[in-house]
Each structure stands twice: as C-alpha cells, then as structure tokens.
Amino acid sequence: MTDTLTFVPLMIVLGAIGLPAAVFAALGAGERALSLFPGGAGRRARPWVWLFLPLILVILILIYPVIVTIFTSFQDARAETWVGGQNYTWAFSGQMLDIVGNNLLWLVAFPLITLVLALASATLFDKVRYEPLAMTIVILPTAISFTAGSVIWTQMYSFQPSGSPQIGTLNAIRALFGADPLPWLIQPVVNNFALIFVAVWLQLGIATLILSSAIKNVGSEMLEAARLDGAGEWRIFRSMILPNILPSVLVVLTTMIIAALKVFDIVYVMTNGNFGTDVIANRLYYELFAVNNLGHASAIAVILLFTALPVALINIFQFRSEARS
Amino acid sequence: MTGAPDPAITPRTLAPRARKGRRIRLPGALVHVVVILFIVGWFVPILALFVSSIRTQADTASSGWWMALVRPDLSLQNYALAFDQMNIAGSLGTSLAIAIPTTVLTVLLSVIGAYALVRMQFAGRTALSLLLVALLVTPPQITLVPLLRLYNQVGLSGSIPGIWLYQVGFTLPFGVFLLRGFIASIPKDLYESANLDGASELRTFWSIVLPLSRPIMASLGIMAFLWSWNDLLIPLLFLGGSGVSPPITVNLAGLVAQTTQGQGPLMAATFLSVIVPLVLIVSLQRYFVRGILGGAVKG
Numbered sequence: 001m002t003d004t005l006t007f008v009p010l011m012i013v014l015g016a017i018g019l020p021a022a023v024f025a026a027l028g029a030g031e032r033a034l035s036l037f038p039g040g041a042g043r044r045a046r047p048w049v050w051l052f053l054p055l056i057l058v059i060l061i062l063i064y065p066v067i068v069t070i071f072t073s074f075q076d077a078r079a080e081t082w083v084g085g086q087n088y089t090w091a092f093s094g095q096m097l098d099i100v101g102n103n104l105l106w107l108v109a110f111p112l113i114t115l116v117l118a119l120a121s122a123t124l125f126d127k128v129r130y131e132p133l134a135m136t137i138v139i140l141p142t143a144i145s146f147t148a149g150s151v152i153w154t155q156m157y158s159f160q161p162s163g164s165p166q167i168g169t170l171n172a173i174r175a176l177f178g179a180d181p182l183p184w185l186i187q188p189v190v191n192n193f194a195l196i197f198v199a200v201w202l203q204l205g206i207a208t209l210i211l212s213s214a215i216k217n218v219g220s221e222m223l224e225a226a227r228l229d230g231a232g233e234w235r236i237f238r239s240m241i242l243p244n245i246l247p248s249v250l251v252v253l254t255t256m257i258i259a260a261l262k263v264f265d266i267v268y269v270m271t272n273g274n275f276g277t278d279v280i281a282n283r284l285y286y287e288l289f290a291v292n293n294l295g296h297a298s299a300i301a302v303i304l305l306f307t308a309l310p311v312a313l314i315n316i317f318q319f320r321s322e323a324r325s
Numbered sequence: 326m327t328g329a330p331d332p333a334i335t336p337r338t339l340a341p342r343a344r345k346g347r348r349i350r351l352p353g354a355l356v357h358v359v360v361i362l363f364i365v366g367w368f369v370p371i372l373a374l375f376v377s378s379i380r381t382q383a384d385t386a387s388s389g390w391w392m393a394l395v396r397p398d399l400s401l402q403n404y405a406l407a408f409d410q411m412n413i414a415g416s417l418g419t420s421l422a423i424a425i426p427t428t429v430l431t432v433l434l435s436v437i438g439a440y441a442l443v444r445m446q447f448a449g450r451t452a453l454s455l456l457l458v459a460l461l462v463t464p465p466q467i468t469l470v471p472l473l474r475l476y477n478q479v480g481l482s483g484s485i486p487g488i489w490l491y492q493v494g495f496t497l498p499f500g501v502f503l504l505r506g507f508i509a510s511i512p513k514d515l516y517e518s519a520n521l522d523g524a525s526e527l528r529t530f531w532s533i534v535l536p537l538s539r540p541i542m543a544s545l546g547i548m549a550f551l552w553s554w555n556d557l558l559i560p561l562l563f564l565g566g567s568g569v570s571p572p573i574t575v576n577l578a579g580l581v582a583q584t585t586q587g588q589g590p591l592m593a594a595t596f597l598s599v600i601v602p603l604v605l606i607v608s609l610q611r612y613f614v615r616g617i618l619g620g621a622v623k624g
Contacts, residue, residue, distance in 0.1 A: 004570065008418040011485050015426020019489075020433050024527075027437070031527050046526065047445040051453075054438035054497055061494025062460055065468035072470055079470075124360050127353075136610060137364045140371060143606035144599045145555030147574040151581060151595045152370045155377065155390075155588065167389050169373055201370065209617050251621045254462075262464050265557045269578050284466050285558075294470050301467040312459045319458045 023053060066305065073298035077291075087299035099278045102192060106263060106279060107307075110196050111256035117200065118207035118252060122215050123237060125208070135212070139205035146202060146265035153198045154270055157184035188276045195277055198266050203259060207252045214248035215241060247318075254311045261307055280304065374599070378403055378592040385589045403593035411580060413594050415570030420598075422485055423560065423572055424553040427492045431549040432542050434493060435500025436508070440534055442501060443509045444516070454505075460498040465558060468495075476563060483567030488560055492553050500545050503620045507541040508534065544616035547609050551602055573598040 030049035034042040072079045073087055090096065121138060125131045141149065158168030162180050166172040171181040184194040218241050226236050242249075264281035271277045273286070280300050287297040376390040379399045384392070393399065407413045442454065472491065473482070481487035511534065519529045535542075557574040564571065571579070577598060580591050606613050 004415045004418040007569075008422045011422035012425050015422075015486070015489055016429040019426065020429055023430075023433055023437070027527055027530075031525060044447070047441050047447040047450075050437055050441035050445065050526075054434045054441075054501065057434065057490070057494040058460065058497050061468060061472070061491055062463055062498070065471040066463065068471035069467050121360075121363060124356055124363075127356050128360050134360055134364050136607065137368050139606060139610065139613070140603060141367070143551055143602035144371075145557065145574050145602075147555070147557045147577050148595045148599045151577055151591060152374045154581065155592070156370055156373065165388055167385075167387075169369065169389065169391075172389050172391075201367070204367075206617055209614055210621050213618055248621075255621065258462050258464075262466070264466075265574075265578075268557070269581050272582075281464075281466055284469070285562075288469060288473075288562075298470050301464070301470065304464040305467045308462045308464055312462045315458050315461060316455055319455070323454075 026053065069298045069301050069305075072294055073302045075295050075298075077293040077295050079294040079298075083295065087295045088303075090296060091299045091303060096283070098276060099273075099280055099283050102277060103261070103279050105192055106196060106199075106260040107257060109193065110199055110260040110263075111253050113196065114200050114204055114207050114256050115249065115252055117204055118211050119249075121204070121208045122212040123241070125212065126215055135205075135208070138208050141202045142205040144202060146199075146263075147269055149198055149202045150266050150269035153194075153201070154185070157194055159183045159186070185271055185277075186275050191271065191275050191277050195266050195270060198270070199259065199263060203256065207256065210248050210252055210255075211245060214245035218244045250314070254314060257311055258308060261304055371599075371603075374592055374596055377588065378596040380589065382587050382589045385592075386587070403589035404597075406590040407593040407597065411590060411594055412570055412576065413573070413597055416573040416576040417597065417601075419485070419570045420554055420572040420574070423488050423492070424550050427489050427496075427553040428546050428550040430489060430493045431496045431500050432546050435497060435504050435545060436534065436538060436542060437530075438497065438501040439504035439508050440530060443505050457498045457501055461502060463498075465495060469562060473562060482563055483565070483569070485564075485569060487563055491559050491563065492549075492556065495559075496549050496552060499620060500549065503545050503616065504538065504541055506619065507538060511537055540612065541615070541619070543609065543612040544619065547605060547613050548616045548620070550605065554602055 027050065030052070034046055034049060036042075037045065074082055074084060075087075076083050092100065121134075125134045125138075128134065144152075155167075156169045157171075158166075159171055159181055160166050160168075166175050166181055168184075170184065174181060182190065185191050223236060223240060226240060262281060263279055264285065267273055267277055267279050267282045268285065273279070273282045280303065284297050284300040284304075287293045287300065373390045376393050377385055379401065380390065380393050381398055381400050381402065384398060442450065442457075468491075476482040476487055481490065515533050515537075516529060519533055524532070555574060556572075557578060560572045561575050561578070564575070570576075573594075577591075577595060580594065
C-alpha cells in the first residue's frame, strides 16, 4: 500500500495545480503559433486551438467508445469474430427478459414516484415559512453517494424474524402497528420497489428544486386573484400551476428516466441482483467481469444508449427552439 | 410584500381578508403536519446512520438505533475500528486525490470550451453545440468495454490520473453546457475594450472571463466534486488490482458484502464518507441550486 500521507498531496498538487498550469501553457503555445499566421488563417484556426483539449477528451472518453461498442455488440465474447445479431437475441430472451422487465419497472416507477413526491413537496413547501429548512433537508441526500445511500437503507430495511426485536426502522414501525415484519429486500416485487425508493430518497431534492423554482415563477397576483374569487387550492394547482410548470415537469421526467436507466450502485450494493432485482447495468458489470463476454456486455450497453436516445432527441429539440427564441 | 405599512389598508379593509384567511386555516394546519412529517421522514435515515455509528457493537446488534435516544451508551469505538481495520483513512485520501483534481480540471476545461463555443465564430459551431446536448445523456456503461481495453494497453488502468481523465471527459459536456449561457451573457463591451487595449485572447480570458464566471464555476465545481467523490462504477472498474487504496465508495461496497467487522464500523465508515459532501452542499447550497437549475435543459 502506498503511503497515503505523501501520495495524496502529491497527486492533488500534480492534478489540481500542475495539469491546469500545463493547460494554460498549451493555450499560450497555441496562441503563439497562431500569431505566426496573421489575418484570416489565424482567426479561423483560433477556435480549434481553444477547443482542442476539451474536444480530444470528449472524443476519447465518449465518442470513440460509443462507436467501438456498437461494433463490438455484433461480435463474439472475445470481440474477435462477427456474430451478427446474436448478442441482441440473447439480450431479449431467457433470464434477460426478467432483467429487462425490472429495468422497465425502474423506468416507469422511479420517474413517476419522484415526480409526484416532488410536486407535492414543492407545492407544500411553498406554503410554509420554514421553506428554506425543508428544502435543505430534501437536498441533503442528493449529496450522498448511491453507495452510502445503499448502506443507510440496508439498515433501514433490516429484517428479523417475527417475534424478535426489529433493528430496522421500517420493520419497527410495522411492529408498532402490529403488522408482521417484511423482508423488504428479499420478497419479490416489494424488493424492487424498496430499491427504487432508495433512488427516490437520493434524487428527490433535484426534482423538488427544479419544480419549486418553476412554481415560484407562476405569477402570484394571478393566484391571489383566483383565491379571492374563491377557487380551491386543488383547483388552482390543477388549472393554473400545473399548465405553467409543464416544461419543468418534462425536465424532471427526462432527468429521472436517465438516472433510472443508469442505475447500478444501488442494486450492486444492496442485493447484487439477487431475489429477482437485477437490472441491465448490473448485469453488464457481471458480463464484463465474471463472464468476460465483451459481445454481451456491449449489446447491453447499446440497448441502454438507444433507450436514452429519445431523451437526447427531446433535449436537442428543446435546445434548438430555445436558441431560436 | 414589504414590511412598510400601507396607508390604504385600514382595519375596515383588512377585515374581510382576515375572515378569508381564517377559512383556510384548517387545511393550513394540515399543510404543516404533512410538511413536518415529510422532512422528519427524509432526515431520519441520516440521523439513523449517525446514531448507529456512535453506538457500541453489542447495542447495534440487539436493538434499533432509536434506543440510543432512550438509553444513550455512546462510544467512538466504531470509528477507531474503521480506521484501524478498514483502511478508511487511505480510502478518504484516494477519494480526495481523485475528486480535487477532477473538479479543478473539469471546471477549467469547461470554461475554455464554453468560451470558444460562445465567443468565437466558426463553421460547425451549431453542430458542436447539438452534439454536446446529445452527449449529456450518454450512459457511462456504453464507454466501458473499449476504454478498459484502451486503458490496459496504454497502462492507465489502476492509476489515479486514469480516473481523472475519465471523469473529466465524461463531465465536460455538462460543464460546457452549464457555462455557455453564463459566458454568453458577459457584455460584449468588456471584450471590445480589452481588444482596444491590445490584450491577447489569453489575457482577456484570464482577466475578464475567469473572474466574471466565478459564481457559475463554483456551481460546476461543487457538482463535479460530488459526482467524482460519489462515483462507484468507474473506480471500481478502472482502479482495481493496483497498489492504491480503493476510494471510499469502492471500499464501502466491498465492506457491505463481508459482515465480519459488524454493522457499527461500517456505519462509522459510511458516515465519514458522507460528511464531506454534506458539509459542502449545506455551506455552498446557493451554488449547488444554481448548478441544478442551470444544468436542466429548459423549455
């Protein structure tokens, strides 16, 4: 084991001071080179000198791997011979069907639960004086890693057989009401929702922030006038607030769909895909390390990418219309 | 509304409003009950973690964390165990060695990229912006197979700079996206006067763009730090099998699987892993909120 006390500061100085200095030096050298070509040529080349480092990194870490993975998904386990669509037939058959089914559950349940809770919390927080405190508390879990969140909730869901004292908070609450303890992480279907709720706990703050800022943008005079006319709060929410915040609702949904698609940490730490909770990102990890099947792993990755594609297109569409207006 | 008294409001005009106010008071009480239940429920898991981390091993094994509020018998033994037997100090060190450089480099390269994209005219600028937006939602899993092979070939696997490289490259599209609106809003006059003074592009960048973008850079910085510090998948894949201590997330994930040390030390280790980001997000909440709101693609 390397000595932490010297190694860590060394790495930080290198990465947080040395490399940034090198980036500036590279920009300086680029600018010097540009000055050798006065006029048009220099001006035309300048953007590419500035974009060079960010672009190279994005190509190396994102674009190149996407292209290669698409190719590998049509190859065998060792990525040597072409096998046509075999990996995809495998990905949609047998035990993979359950896994894809779990992902569909995540894709529907996680964004919807988050959205409903975020709408409720954003609307209700708006009505109380201690809103900043409430908001801070909802934001707190967004700072916590999915890994730590999983450790926290493994304890919350902890299960002892009926009769013995319950250590887990949720089963203790159930015992308080005379209900039998529930094996949250083992019982099928319940366990999937138990895992999804961990993600909701971790991410709700983001959704609440986005919706809360949208709700505050709805003109308060208009709402006040409606209240004076005797409109009920539910009516005001449904016919005045909701239509005005629809774009933000869409943002929340797309953000959460992407998060649901990528979910790995929670399943990996809490059940490791056992008891019918596996999702494709965890399966990909398994294919990559336990089975060492590059073709299968790549096909799973491409499926993830293509599921995210509609969201990317929505984003592009919105971005263009925003740029035009 | 301001606190200054409005001369037009007399007790007479106030009266009907007050009555209206009373009519909605009952649901008002309900709102408080729901909100308070909600925030208590949301905070309990963090409280449970903290309380469990300072209880004795025997207590943790036999009763729920809330019993510590009834019969407190607290000790720091779990923390001592976590440091002694779980290599938590080494893991926190590695996490810092990954997250701090990743944060600085992400912010720096994002400002540079956003500045070029917003300020300079060139063919393909729109296409590049759209590509960036599309890359915002790329799942990290799609990059793993080729990059693992590439990292092995060039000897980057198992090294901390390899993690910087990945995390910076992966976060750059978001960073440029977050910063471009802010940089576009810097008044053109400032650039023009710098130009007239004969300042070079680099000089303008250093003395105008960087100082003015400080708030939004802070927003990006806190988000990049949180993502890097909280990342499990990338260090799990790219840092395995090296002499470096695993970062805290990887260490925790491994500890969950083995129960030999008991729940207490695991809770202590977990609390140590969340205290850094929690302090950050509470003290820099303003910047975090701006990062979330600015990073969402809005219609």
